[in-house]
Amino acid sequence: MPFPVERPRRLRRTAALRRMVKETRVCVDQLVEPFFVVPGGGIKNPIPSMPGIFQTSVDVLVEEVRESAGYGIPAVILFGIPERKDETGTSAWDESGVVPRAVRALKRALPDLCVMTDVCLCEYTDHGHCGILEEHRGVKDVANDATLEALAKEALAHAKAGADVVAPSDMMDGRVGRIRRALDEAGHAEVAILSYAAKYASAFYGPFREAAQSAPAFGDRKSYQMDPANAREALREVALDIAEGADAVMVKPALSYLDVIRSVRDRFDVPLAAYNVSGEYAMLKAAAANGWIDGPRAAMEVVTSIVRAGADIVLTYHAREIAKALL
Secondary structure, eight states, X not given: OOOOOOOGGGGGSSHHHHHHTOSOOOOGXXXXXXXXXXXXXXXXXXXXXXXXXXXXXXXXXXXXHHHHHHXXXXXXXXXXXXXXXXXXXXXXXXXXXXXXXXXXXXXXXXXXXXXXEEEOSTTTBXXXXXXXXXXXXXXXXXXXXXXXXXXXXXXXXXXXXXXXXXXXXXXXXXXXXXXXXXXXXXXXXXXXXXXXXXXXXXXXXXXXXXXXXXXXXXXXXXXXXXXXXXXXXXHHHHHHHHHHTOXXXXXXXXXXXXXXXXXXXXXXXXXXXXXXXXHHHHHHHHHHHTTSSOHHHHHHHHHHHHHHHTOSEEEETTHHHHHHHHO
């Protein structure tokens, strides 16, 4: 008797069958929603390159996050735009600054919410780079070790305000270990570190830089963010951050780096996040606005691909629309 011909379509025939054999499942518990916080009150400024995303003051932020929490989104990550910027980014560790105020307000209003904070200087420096500058042979660049001290102070200010997770995104060497030591010595050993371990010098950050008002005033960030061509280097970066005390690691961006996400997932047994960044979001929104794609369906497909590649956690501006779709 001949062996029967395989017919994979049998298990695709009905919606119920497709649900039963689905290999990758996106869950609302995997989502982190980013927010941009500004000083003042009653502010909800639309970001032109990111339709549906806003800069919000702390009072508006609380109401926006309350709505997201109602859809089951368990976590947010905060990016602050300060009242003033200077050469060394001193507003970054101001305990009365916009991010600490936002953290305190969110934890009062939604105590079960996981509040993450971005730890970097780019939003706070008047030159837009991610650290303190030094000049060597007539060329300005970010000073690694001086920046570590500033980042440690920033992380500590966020921890004191009640942040559950601090997320250094600067890509300085040794910053995870320096932040871990600062938190532990100050009695904040319970605060977790989610390291942007493999953050690439990507072209997909443009809309974010508009939202966070953090575009470099000169040059670029290629001397500290990773070369998009390098995958093996990402594994070295992740290994270093885990050794320094990172509780979870991140690959950023996501869509052009699904291979890196998979490699990190296969090599390391720690929680893995991926950031579905502003440019990736903007592309989908622009295409959907022109009627070229089904926007909500494409957003779900994108997030599914990131989870399929191995991410446990997805930071995405699509979080709310994905959460609604999952209800």
